[in-house]
Amino acid sequence: MEFFKQAKAVKLRSHLDKYLVADDDQKTVRQSRNGSTRKAKWVVELVEGKSDCVKLKSFHGHGGYLTATDMAFLLGMTGNKVIQADYEKGMDWKYEWEAIRDGFQVKLRSWCGKYLRANGGTPPWRNSITHDDPHTSSTLNWILWDVEAVEDIESYTAESILSSLSSVSDEALDSEMGSPMSVFSTKSPRLNSNFQDSQIISSNKFRSTTAMDFFYNAKAVRLRSHHNKYLHADDDEEAVTQDRNGSSNTARWFVEFVPEFENIIRLKSCYGKYLTASNQPFLLGMTGRKVLQTLPRRLDSSVEWEPIREGNHVKLKTRYAQFLRANGGLPPWRNSITHDIPQRTATQEWILWDVDVVEILVRSPHVSHSDSLDFKPKSPSAPPISIKSGRFLRQESRDLNVNVSSPPKSDGRTIYYHVAEDNGEVEDEDVQGYTFSFKGHGVEELSRKLKEETGLEGMILCTRSPLNGKLYPLRLQLPPNNADMHVILVLESSTFGQDLAKQGLL
CATH class of the missing domain: 3.10.20.90 (Phosphatidylinositol 3-kinase Catalytic Subunit; Chain A, domain 1)
Known part of the structure; x- marks a missing residue:
């Protein structure tokens, strides 16, 4: 609920990078890429006696409430319509949405236990809004929303924004280039407030702790992408790419733990530079941003990654809630690395990584943290001994019989x-x-x-x-x-x- 308690009005942005808007007919709600219009603004009303519920009232037209109906969106399909509706006394349950936090995002659950869902695909699904459950793994992100606080609503002054978000750094504010201030959005700045950080850590504690198990005893790791390629530090000491050669020293990333956080790490290349989520677009007009090796004078949130467990894999999230992504396809996408949010179902696995520990950090009262057991291969034919994820454990007998540097067979x-x-x-x-x-x-x-x-x-x-x-x-x-x-x-x-x-x- 901290998403909404800190804002008098919000914008909701879907996984498709589109905003929830109230249409001109004062009944329909849909998605639109235009987030600067009044249609995209929703006034927040807290529900008395229900600390985790809100009502959302349109800032456009007559001010109808975001309403979950029991009308089917399409006959024979599961999703039900979400509309704008006038307030009707005694029917409050239709307008109430339970806010459930999911990392840096939120799910909004309706009165019948379904979730506010931003649909993709072909018309009539494209840009539509329903309340439904995700029925496949590829639609799990369809019910996740980024919350952006709105600055220019009546009675919500600049002073109140500055006081409620006083912990945001000037550097992060400048990076938004005048866009609406995000409370916990995919572009939200690093939150330095102890209260905010503790909320992030506590809300993710179970998930983040299990993901941190991949790194806790690691001094160095290799990261293998969905394309069976390893994350490599290029020899120009700036670029980051994918390569099938896992035995190269450039595939080794040294793990550093951030002292003030229990679920954040930094990764340093063999050139002594940090894996960095930059603000530079990879290609003009595209959403992905470059991931580089850098050595900043002051270590900031751009070099920090939050591991999130996904089955036997790990997702690495930036403090702006984007993910380390291994791109496929044709050049210049092929073998490139960006940080982004998967916009399409086919790219959901591009943010999943297998973690292979190649150097163990010995944690003992008698041994300093700088001491470690180095399992670097002594000959080309000997693969590194590693602590593997579940996927690696199942393949261990096969892996020990092949040269690490040999490229895997084609997967189709x-x-x-x-x-x-x-x-x-x-x-x-x-x-x-x-x-x-x-x-x-x-x-x-x-x-x-x-x-x-x-x-x-x-x-x-x-x-x-x-x-x-x-x-x-x-x-x-x-x-x-x-x-x-x-x-x-x-x-x-x-x-x-x-x-x-x-x-x-x-």
Whole structure:
């Protein structure tokens, strides 16, 4: 509830980097990238007698309340409509949302136990808002919201903001370039207040403590990405990339613990520089920001990472709630490292890392912390002895019989896909789009996998002809040699899908 108690009004930003807005019809709510409009502002009303509940009243139009209804959004689907509604005495439960903290973000639970959910995908799902449960692992982030406090609402003066957020550093304020001050958003500055920090630590204590087990006894680690590549410090002593060679010294990262926090670490490369979440965009117009090796004169939050356990893997979160991300796809994305939030279901695993301890820190009353047992390989054929995550334990017998420097076998091909509009047009086709790794060979198998990835029924898998640029249904076998593929999904029910059927192409 500290998300809302510190603000008279807020903006809510979804995992798609879009804001919850009240539409002009004074009934609909949806998502929009425009966060500067009045439609994106919601006045916070605390619920008397319920310390963890709020009502959210639109700052636009007649000021309707964010309301969870029992009306289905689409017949046969699970999600129910969320609308703006006028206050009705005795029906308070419809307007109440239970705020549940999840790291630096919040989930809002409705009266029936469902969560405020920002939907992605094709129309009519795109930009819609429902209250529902995440039914697959790929939709877990759809119910997470970043909370930004609004400065320019009536009776909420600049003085009150400055007093409530007096612990925010000037450096962090400047970095926002005039955007609304974030209380606990994906861009929130480092919080130096003891109260705020203690809240962050206590709310994440169980999850963070288990994740810290990967690092607690480690003097040095290797981090392996979803693409079976290791995090490497480039020899220019600035860039950070991925590489399949895990035996190189540049894949070794020394672990430092931040004294004032029990769940924060720093990682130092073999060149003595820190893994740093910079504020520089990786590519203009894209969301990801560069991760570098730096040696700042003053150690700040940019070199601090919060490990969060995800099964047998770890996510490394910046103090701005973005994640260390290993990118795949075509150059310049291939082998690059950024910090970002997965915007699409296909990139959720790009922020997961396996931790391989290659040097143990001995914690003993008789041995100083600087002493350690170095398990650096003595010969090219001897892999480093390590304390492994669950995934490594299952593979230990295989790993001990191979050269560490040998690249692993291919895990299949990369599938790049876009979802076509009703008329067959593809939005942002020149951008990489969604991706996932596929090990099969048949079109039917790929179709099942895409249905799993997207949740869409009745899809036609199409490819664009290199001769005339037109879309044609994909048939028979996939290209040989595990070559990467670009696929476009067309819904059978769409105008373009029906045209393909009329032409006898299905």
